[in-house]
Amino acid sequence: xxxxxxxxxxxxxxxxxxxxxxxxxxxxxxxxxxxxxxxxxxxxxxxxxxxxxxxxxxxxxxxxxxxxxxxxxxxxxxxxxxxxxxxxxxxxxxxxxxxxxxxxxxxxxxxxxxxxxxxxxxxxxxxxxxxxxxxxxxxxxxxxxxxxxxxxxxxxxxxxxxxxxxxxxxxxxxxxxxxxxxxxxxxxxxxxxxxxxxxxxxxxxxxxxxxxxxxxxxxxxxxxxxxxxxxxxxxxxxxxxxxxxxxxxxxxxxxxxxxxxxxxxxxxxxxxxxxxxxxxxxxxxxxxxxxxxxxxxxxxxxxxxxxxxxxxxx
Numbered sequence: 001x002x003x004x005x006x007x008x009x010x011x012x013x014x015x016x017x018x019x020x021x022x023x024x025x026x027x028x029x030x031x032x033x034x035x036x037x038x039x040x041x042x043x044x045x046x047x048x049x050x051x052x053x054x055x056x057x058x059x060x061x062x063x064x065x066x067x068x069x070x071x072x073x074x075x076x077x078x079x080x081x082x083x084x085x086x087x088x089x090x091x092x093x094x095x096x097x098x099x100x101x102x103x104x105x106x107x108x109x110x111x112x113x114x115x116x117x118x119x120x121x122x123x124x125x126x127x128x129x130x131x132x133x134x135x136x137x138x139x140x141x142x143x144x145x146x147x148x149x150x151x152x153x154x155x156x157x158x159x160x161x162x163x164x165x166x167x168x169x170x171x172x173x174x175x176x177x178x179x180x181x182x183x184x185x186x187x188x189x190x191x192x193x194x195x196x197x198x199x200x201x202x203x204x205x206x207x208x209x210x211x212x213x214x215x216x217x218x219x220x221x222x223x224x225x226x227x228x229x230x231x232x233x234x235x236x237x238x239x240x241x242x243x244x245x246x247x248x249x250x251x252x253x254x255x256x257x258x259x260x261x262x263x264x265x266x267x268x269x270x271x272x273x274x275x276x277x278x279x280x281x282x283x284x285x286x287x288x289x290x291x292x293x294x295x296x297x298x299x300x301x302x303x304x305x306x307x308x309x310x311x312x313x314x
Contacts, residue, residue: 001108004053007040012063016041016055019063023091026127027154028292033225033233037089044222047196048072048086048313050116054108056092056101065092067105071116075188077305079180084119084301086313090135106141120144121298123314125152132297142299148187148307149274152314153281154235154267154290155257162261168205168252170213175204175240178213179308182242186273187301188308194239197222197312200263205238205256211248214241216256218265219312236260237312238270246276250283257287271314273306 002012017036024032037044045051049072056065067090074084087109092101120142124131137143170178180190194202194217202217218236225233238256243249249272257268272280274293281291294314296307 001104002055002057003108003112004042004055005046005051006042008055010039011061012055012057013039013041015057015061015063016066019066019091019093022093025125026292027125027152027227028290031228031290033227036224036226037222038224040222042068044197044219045070045086045088047194047222048192052109052112053089054105054112056096056105063093064096064099065101065105066090067109069109069113071113073191074119074121075180075183075186075190075308077185077187079184081190082119083117084121085113085117087120087122087141088314090122102135110141119298119300121147121296121301123150123309124295124297126293126295131295136299144297144299145303146295147298147301147303148296148305150271150294150296150307150309151274151277152269152271152292152294152311154233154269154292155253155284156267156288156290157257157261158266162258168207168255170204170206172204175206175213175215178206178210179240179242181210182213182244183308186306186308188242189240189310189313192313194312202239203259204240205252205259207243207248207252209248211245212241212243212252214238214252214256214270216259217312233267234265235267235269236263236265237310238268239310239312240308241270241272242308246279246283249276250280253280253284254287269311271309271311273308275306
């Protein structure tokens with residue numbers, strides 16, 4: 001059992017890369033992707049907070065399973081924040097699923113983060129075969145339940161439509177204030193170190209009237225996605241996306257997608273809470289979209305409350 005908080009040695013990094021190729025995730029009807037975390041496997045989780053990645057390896061060096069935990073800030077519906085444990089990257093090979101790999105991973109994560117958080121959550125793409133209620137509530141993991149639905153959107157924009165929407169530019173303080181205010185009544189995703197995962201400098205965008213906001217970034221320093229055909233799904237992400245008016249949210253999304261295209265990113269990922277999805281899709285009109293629903297699972301948190309989730313952290 002390995003605990004990774006920084007880059008693993010080269011031999012383990014190679015074993016992890018081979019392990020990750022075995023797992024795919026749904027991305028809308030008929031599409032899937034796989035993940036590559038690169039040579040610094042925990043970097044993606046460090047960008048959220050204090051992170052520990054646990055790796056179970058057999059005597060021959062083959063990786064049997066992984067589990068990552070990030071102790072991060074979570075925004076509450078009343079505007080306050082609390083520490084929460086984000087659980088991600090739980091993967092166990094088919095051959096190891098009847099053994100003790102899951103138990104050992106869960107126990108190691110529990111001991112590492114013991115006492116730091118009383119709330120736990122994860123995000124799972126709909127269509128994933130094994131969902132958290134099947135493997136939590138035992139082996140040291142709290143029992144997770146479905147808390148809310150989100151819809152992941154991937155907007156594709158041609159290079160001809162690229163542009164720099166100057167009126168939407170904002171400084172970090174203004175963006176964070178707007179995000180906090182527009183997220184009232186929801187769980188939300190503050191803080192983190194987006195520069196840890198993003199190849200370009202993260203930039204806040206703010207509707208001039210304060211009716212929508214978001215932070216444009218990417219994850220290519222920490223995680224890359226590859227599609228059905230093996231090519232990389234080069235995409236930016238609009239994190240900290242929140243809005244009080246659907247029209248303003250849609251306009252900000254379009255501006256973010258244009259700016260991403262101008263930076264060489266032909267697509268933009270963003271997540272919206274399921275109750276907002278239908279109205280947002282209607283506003284986006286003819287933009288080429290991939291629509292992929294997902295579910296937020298957790299423990300120690302209330303159900304049936306919308307979530308503002310960052311796709312750069314899923």
